[in-house]
Amino acid sequence: MIIHKNISLKPYNTFGIDVKASxxxxxxxxxxxxxxxxSKEYPDKFILGGGSxxxxxxxxxxxxxxxxxxxxxILKDNSEHVWVKANAGEVWHEFVLFCxxxxxxxxxxxxxxxxxxxxxxxxxxxxxxxxxxxxxxxCEALNIKTKEIRSFSNAECQFGYRNSIFKTQEKGNFIITxxxxxxxxxxxxxxxxxxxxxxxxDSLEIQNPTIQDxxxxxxxxxxxxxxxxxxxxxxxSFFKNPVVSSKAFEKLKExxxxxxxxxxxxxxxxxxxxxxxxxxxxKGKTFKNYGVHTKQALVLVNYGGASGQEIYQLSxxxxxxxxxxxDISIEAEVNII
Ligand code: EPU
Numbered sequence: 001m002i003i004h005k006n007i008s009l010k011p012y013n014t015f016g017i018d019v020k021a022s023x024x025x026x027x028x029x030x031x032x033x034x035x036x037x038x039s040k041e042y043p044d045k046f047i048l049g050g051g052s053x054x055x056x057x058x059x060x061x062x063x064x065x066x067x068x069x070x071x072x073x074i075l076k077d078n079s080e081h082v083w084v085k086a087n088a089g090e091v092w093h094e095f096v097l098f099c100x101x102x103x104x105x106x107x108x109x110x111x112x113x114x115x116x117x118x119x120x121x122x123x124x125x126x127x128x129x130x131x132x133x134x135x136x137x138x139c140e141a142l143n144i145k146t147k148e149i150r151s152f153s154n155a156e157c158q159f160g161y162r163n164s165i166f167k168t169q170e171k172g173n174f175i176i177t178x179x180x181x182x183x184x185x186x187x188x189x190x191x192x193x194x195x196x197x198x199x200x201x202d203s204l205e206i207q208n209p210t211i212q213d214x215x216x217x218x219x220x221x222x223x224x225x226x227x228x229x230x231x232x233x234x235x236x237s238f239f240k241n242p243v244v245s246s247k248a249f250e251k252l253k254e255x256x257x258x259x260x261x262x263x264x265x266x267x268x269x270x271x272x273x274x275x276x277x278x279x280x281x282x283k284g285k286t287f288k289n290y291g292v293h294t295k296q297a298l299v300l301v302n303y304g305g306a307s308g309q310e311i312y313q314l315s316x317x318x319x320x321x322x323x324x325x326x327d328i329s330i331e332a333e334v335n336i337i
Contacts (some may be wrong), residue, residue, distance in 0.1 A: 001025060001036065003063070012066065013051035014114050016233030017308045021046070021064040021300045028068050028089070030177055034147045036065055047175050047251040049088065053123060054335040055315075057308035069177055072098055077185060088118025092125075099181075100212050100307055101288035105188030106181065108215040109197075111224045112230050114236060121152075122161055122166040123333070124159045128218055129191040133159035137182040141166075141174035143307060149177065162240055162333055172251040190214055196221050221294075225296045233302030234293065238315060239330045252326060260295040273330045274298040274320075280321045287314060312336060 003025050023042055037045065040065035045243065049067055055114040069087040070097065072164035076083050082104055085093050095109050108128035112335045113120075120132045121139050130314050138153050156166040167172060188211050192198055200217035201209050209217075218300040227234050244252070244261075249269040253260050256279070261269040277296035291314070293299040300311055315332060322330050 002029050015235050015302050017056045019056045020059045022061045023063040026066040026068045049119035050116035054298040055308050056337050057312050080111050082183050082185050085178050086117045087178045088176050090117040100315045105184040108211040109191050109332035111215040111218045114211045117179050123162045124164050126193040137180045141176045234299050235334045238300045240333045241269050241270050241273050242328050242330050243268050276322045280325055
């Protein structure tokens with residue numbers, strides 16, 4: 001067990017926030033993970049995956065356990081499907097590329113999402129009409145107290161919009177160690193209904209797209225709107241899209257005739273937080289070395305050297321302003337630490 005002391009977490013969070021961990025260990029097998037969790041020497045532990053969905057606002061005075069379990073395995077197949085198990089520390093997009101190379105369909109719309117495989121179920125990652133819940137068969141997780149591995153079926157994960165049991169009832173109780181996907185081997189079901197994908201495929205002059213083409217389209221769209229965390233620190237969408245009652249939405253429409261909304265049911269409408277933030281005047285706003293992305297108002301960015309506190313304060317200012325103008329509360333999607 002190699003435990004590092006007083007190290008910077010800057011390389012381990014996509015926001016690029018420079019805070020320190022009092023102790024840090026990178027774990028590459030489950031037995032070692034159990035051993036570390038048992039260690040009495042470090043009573044406080046902090047589990048770190050790909051670091052793509054958090055904002056660190058202070059030093060972490062705990063043993064940071066970097067889950068770095070690697071490996072991808074084909075478990076079984078039949079004439080139509082393949083069951084693939086990926087360990088938690090695999091980089092999400094590299095796993096997507098593995099699937100595309102092997103012509104396995106189902107996750108092409110989730111191309112280029114930052115983060116690791118193991119954190120994907122926690123917030124049920126989603127983009128362009130597909131969510132993790134549509135392709136996940138099950139996942140395995142280590143119970144932090146009992147040190148037993150438990151398998152969670154898709155239903156047991158209680159997936160919702162950017163939500164799962166790992167963010168609610170079982171928050172902090174499990175470490176996901178692997179995820180098993182049920183993917184298509186042929187007769188792939190393409191999800192190109194999302195407007196921007198159709199447009200992008202048209203502009204690429206592709207009439208009968210393959211899963212590789214859909215992935216290319218998604219990558220092009222993401223690259224045109226979302227900052228690359230390797231260049232500009234960010235955590236993707238900082239806020240969730242709020243859901244309002246149909247009644248409230250109709251009222252908002254009177255004052256803001258252009259307000260977009262996706263009808264969820266007879267009584268609920270989802271409003272793009274990006275539109276609210278842009279209309280509130282924050283899109284592209286820069287404060288010192290941080291701000292709101294120029295091409296997508298849902299994304300807060302660290303241009304280099306900003307503190308987590310500064311970005312957190314900006315998020316608070318955005319929330320208060322949006323509430324004042326629209327009477328809508330927008331909730332952070334990223335975990336504030
Ligand atoms: N919009 C604006 N201004 C903006 C941004 C968006 O007016 O600056 C409005 C536009 O009306 C646009 C609508 O919002 O038509 C929707 O925008 P977009 O298609 O970019 O999607 P989003 O709702 O902003 C969500 C996810 C993204 C995901 C995209 C595509 C959430 C919180 N975000 O964004 O996920 O990539 O859909 O499916 O649900 C992430 O979670 O990190 C993430 C990037």
